[in-house]
Amino acid sequence: MPAQPMTKFEAFRDAYREAKRTRTLGSTPVILSEGDSWFAFPLDNFNLLDVVTTLVPGLYLRLEDNGDEAVRMFKSGSRNLDRIGEHLATFNFNAVLISAGGNDIVGEHLEGVFAGQPTLTPQTAVGLVKAARFGVVRQSYENLIAVVRDKGKGKVPILAHTYDYPVRLGVPAKLDLKGIGLIALLVSKVGDWIGSYVQAVLPARTDQLEFVRLLLDAFRDDILVPLKTANPGLFDFCPLLGTLGPDPTLWHDELHPSDAGFQELGQKFAAQLRHLIY
Template sequence: MTTRRGEFRALYRALQRDRRAFEATPVIFCEGDSWFSTPLAMNLLDWLVWPAPADEARGVPLFGAGGLFFRTEDSGDLALDMFAPRRIRDLAEWYEGFAFDLVLVSAGGNDFVDGFLQRLFRSLRPMSATAAFQRVLDSGRYGQVRAAYRGFVERFRVIRPRTPILAHSYDYPLRMGQPAKLTLGNLGAAALLKQGAGPWIGNRVAHVLPDIAQQRRFAQLMTDGFVEHVLMPLRDDPASGRVFDFVDLRGTLRRESHWFDEMHPSGAGFALLADRFRRQMQQKLEVKLGG
């Protein structure tokens, strides 16, 4: 059962009235960006909410062993905004009020694209992908995002010291410079009011990295940098490593058909990512799910 804030409290209270169902149902807190929220296809979180084919074949219901999901994600969010002190206080109030068994986080991709790249490479001449990535490193952006993550993790860890927090890496973009094509089929009537979305990377660095292969290499270096300078230090930090972990999704989507646009997988691509994510979720929840 997936709910936004207004529905969650009522469903949680109803579930509490059935002790056996409550004990068998993982309650999951979800905060994230468009990989958890995009309406253009079944996104990563959508695939995690619905049962895996093997579970469906065994008759696992959505409500019960399938989980109760509190969803507060939103497309376009930056980690720097999501994990700002005021936002953390708001999220912590909800987190403290209910017995959550797992926290899922999707954050950080938007912090390294679009306006950030435009400002970083404004008026510069062509360079190598390695030199371009060095400018990202020198900007201090990874440290800023890591600090924002740490603030979130530390606040949630204080509330529930044993509840796992599971984030994810992003995968390597392939369709550089490709915007999202919005249609009635994938967005409904809203597509009539919005011409498109993106791109967020290729158009911001094309003047310094004119070759598509260079742009892909640059995006790969930034994706690896997010893992090496944000996710891994948090996981390995004794202060947060006991609760924080991440799913490494790199190298999963190897075909352009797995991507909807420059930054977002297709529904089929998200399904492949969800298979990896689900396995690690199940490991974190094995006590609640009965092993």
């Protein structure tokens, strides 16, 4: 039988062993990443983490996948969370990078929150999402932090990020052969994730945009900031809100920046990562 291609883990493991053998491990950042499509989605040429790995070269064990939710990735007792703990106990990581929470508060989750609701103000709509979803998202982050603290012996910092304010509400992601291969012949687009789900309760586009701004502000203020305060030196996040501004060319679709957009965001994230590990 022909040799099977190496998995991401096997490639990382072999590179780690080689760096250890050649005594270059001490000068090579070793990073574990887990997350959603901002770290994984094959749009255009780049995602956020692709940019970061170019700007901060090192050994990256990349576990992220498109569509992943924090509540699934970091569910207490889950195989995925156990696996993260096993990796931390086996390898000497310098940092854990996380992109999580966005998929937990869009799409079908919004559909469930707003089912049967009348027309709402953006503030009221955000309040409903917070009440329904923020608790489980924060708990998921806390589950991860507990594992990293334990298995990393309190020495492996976690770096997460906010998202940025979208400007192309209702625009789905266009998939092509270049980005995802032959599956694009069957699925030409995915999304949207916000616009069509809020239109019934927020029919005005200005209200939809305000809703998203308030929701992302609340994600930062009610989830990320308290986690940073409660876990000094262990958990931090890169503040990306407002980085791209209103320019639609910096966005590929409703949720994902374009190559140029990810380049801008990636530079900020990479700068904070360098400060964290050097």
